[in-house]
Amino acid sequence: MLTNLEGAALAEIASRGAATSYAIARVFARSPSEYWSGSAGAVYPLIKRLAARGLLQPSAAAEGRRQRLDYQITDAGRVALEEWLLDAQSAAGMGFDPLRTRLGHLHLVSPEKREDFLMQVRAISEAFAQRPAFEGEPRMIAIHQSWLKARAMWLAMLDAVIK
Amino acid sequence: MLTNLEGAALAEIASRGAATSYAIARVFARSPSEYWSGSAGAVYPLIKRLAARGLLQPSAAAEGRRQRLDYQITDAGRVALEEWLLDAQSAAGMGFDPLRTRLGHLHLVSPEKREDFLMQVRAISEAFAQRPAFEGEPRMIAIHQSWLKARAMWLAMLDAVIK
DNA sequence: ACCCACATGTAATGGGTTACATGATTTA
């Protein structure tokens, strides 16, 4: 079984054909989501783990003096990846939403602070949606946009729910 | 600074006036979200941590022979809680979504598997939305319902995006 | 020469998970 970070990293390598740990770390670090930091301390050991499990094959790709390790997905890796990718039960879960987590407890503060808070969240979300898209394929961008749209719809519903 | 689990636990205690670690653990364990397990191994140390930081005040609430510790929020706790609760910057983040994480890589499988996967996710989500509501206040239920609605809207958009 | 981004890691720490231990209380 793959963790979500492992699955996402493996998928990224599969998409690219081959990649270094650094390249994968950068993808997470530059993603619009704040959820994974893309730190070296997470990614380098993770890639090593996947290689040790036979899901990745390293190959020395010396370029200049510097040693570099490129990784490619193996057949076993493809099997594990598809199992993670198509796990509908996990995919249908609610995950974690920092706003949702707070909303249920907002009655603990005054109505003014509640409204102000929601206003700020909307402002940040809109600014976030309008900033230039992150680097990535058009497909990824489109999925991101659709998610932003759905979230905006939710934010629009909330006044009626929160009061 | 509070972590999200700490914030949510503190908020739950604040809402209830007083609660045991067990009661808090049960809330997470029975929540419709799978994200936090609500395990004793997470919650008991967490509550102790908050008490050690002066955000919670324990009080022996012996009931029967059994020793029990009730916790109440302190003034310092209320300050920390409000800081977490009204942190709009964090609240506006994308969090983690197990479906969103997978969608960007679905091109790695055949169109048939993709469609089948999305169909399964929709089926599970609908079943999830129609099952009897979890135990909780009407406010919480309403927020949950609105979230489910927004997610259903997103799922409806996805065919056009994924192709 | 100097600074910054690229690049590859390791170390210490934090905190959540599963699994286990132990005992009290309720229900069939």
Added chain:
DNA sequence: TAAATCATGTAACCCATTACATGTGGGT
């Protein structure tokens, strides 16, 4: 009275985070 649930923890493990160490290469 046996089983299930309530209730309170602890122990070992896993893995992501921050911070650090080290070196390369390009731009000013």
